[in-house]
Amino acid sequence: MSLSLVSASAIAQNIAALGHHEALPDAPSFVLAAAQAQSSETRSGTARISGTVLDINGGLVAGATVTLVEAGLPAGVSPGAGLVVTSDTAGRFVFDKLPAGRFKFTITAQGLQTFVSGDILLKPGESREAPQVDLPIASTNIDVQVTVTQVELAQEQIRAEEKQRAFGVLPNFYTSYIWNAAPLTKGQKMHLAFKSATDPVEFLGAAVQGAAQYNAGQYAGYGYGFSGYSKRFAAAYGDGAFARVIGSGILPSVLHQDPRYFYKGSGTKKSRALYAISRAFITRGDDGKHEPNYSHIGGAFLGGAISNAYHPHADRGVGLTITNGLIDTAGNAVNNLIREFILREITPNVPDYANGQPDPSAKPASPTKPQ
Numbered sequence: 001m002s003l004s005l006v007s008a009s010a011i012a013q014n015i016a017a018l019g020h021h022e023a024l025p026d027a028p029s030f031v032l033a034a035a036q037a038q039s040s041e042t043r044s045g046t047a048r049i050s051g052t053v054l055d056i057n058g059g060l061v062a063g064a065t066v067t068l069v070e071a072g073l074p075a076g077v078s079p080g081a082g083l084v085v086t087s088d089t090a091g092r093f094v095f096d097k098l099p100a101g102r103f104k105f106t107i108t109a110q111g112l113q114t115f116v117s118g119d120i121l122l123k124p125g126e127s128r129e130a131p132q133v134d135l136p137i138a139s140t141n142i143d144v145q146v147t148v149t150q151v152e153l154a155q156e157q158i159r160a161e162e163k164q165r166a167f168g169v170l171p172n173f174y175t176s177y178i179w180n181a182a183p184l185t186k187g188q189k190m191h192l193a194f195k196s197a198t199d200p201v202e203f204l205g206a207a208v209q210g211a212a213q214y215n216a217g218q219y220a221g222y223g224y225g226f227s228g229y230s231k232r233f234a235a236a237y238g239d240g241a242f243a244r245v246i247g248s249g250i251l252p253s254v255l256h257q258d259p260r261y262f263y264k265g266s267g268t269k270k271s272r273a274l275y276a277i278s279r280a281f282i283t284r285g286d287d288g289k290h291e292p293n294y295s296h297i298g299g300a301f302l303g304g305a306i307s308n309a310y311h312p313h314a315d316r317g318v319g320l321t322i323t324n325g326l327i328d329t330a331g332n333a334v335n336n337l338i339r340e341f342i343l344r345e346i347t348p349n350v351p352d353y354a355n356g357q358p359d360p361s362a363k364p365a366s367p368t369k370p371q
Helices: 008-017 030-037 150-161 186-197 200-216 225-255 269-278 294-309 318-346
Strands: 047-055 065-070 083-086 092-098 101-108 120-122 127-129 133-135 282-285 290-292
Touching: 047 065, 047 101, 047 120, 065 092, 083 092, 092 101, 150 186, 186 225, 200 225, 225 294, 225 318, 269 318, 290 294, 294 318
Parallel strands: 047 127, 047 133
Antiparallel strands: 047 092, 065 083, 065 101, 101 120, 282 290
């Protein structure tokens, strides 16, 4: 009797008929165990099962592992190890020289879900083509940890600051409402300085200042008429632009200082006012420590010195340098007071969580008792 042609259930019945009453726990499938032990040349049987493995997008899946086992075994009888083949480059798999019986197969492939077929009943000499198998992508749980660098964080904060405009018009780029904002890189400092210096509102301000100087007869050496006004306009813009680029871009990059005003927002009005005025002379270093505001003061006086190159000869000299430097420094203190007490309420696009320095005197809210 050929073992490859005898089902496991028939063998179990024959053993019972001979009076052997001992249990056969987890007995392997005699059919497939014998078939697996034989080579492809000597394996008995004439039936055949074949099929094609695809992914869910219709792509051919090569190298998938296909395992064939006997199905429909009596309870307590294991199907054994089974026959194993691998799908070829066309996604095809074949089990040939199979005996008659009931079988099922399992397909596994890396990154794809496992497939288990239904039972397939084979008759002697029958060739069965399994339905096309489309393997879905295996679902995985991946924990992704996103690390934001200080440079990336600073860049996001700059983008937010560049949207800050009082009444939606007047630039308020240099106010940080986040007390512990990330320090700026040299490139970010220069970018913010040039953006501020070339903002349309800066040109409008210079136009108004030039008109006021023209009407007051200031800098008479420029003359009058359109030419005289144009020179006053260009000089007014140059005074502000040079001071801005040097004091908020170049010197902060060299001296590692932060050119922004950090909104306090907490404490008494007196403490906030003193803080705002002091920021014209004291600033925050890139390391977070307080230090003399060499950048802004130096920018004010260097800008004043450069103005000697284009102001009328009669107005040039040390006096012009000192005057422009003092005006710019005093203007910075006034601007800081406006930043501290006014601009926060009239500047849209400021996040609700950006409220300046946390109030150290504020007590944490006590938990409420359940009712």
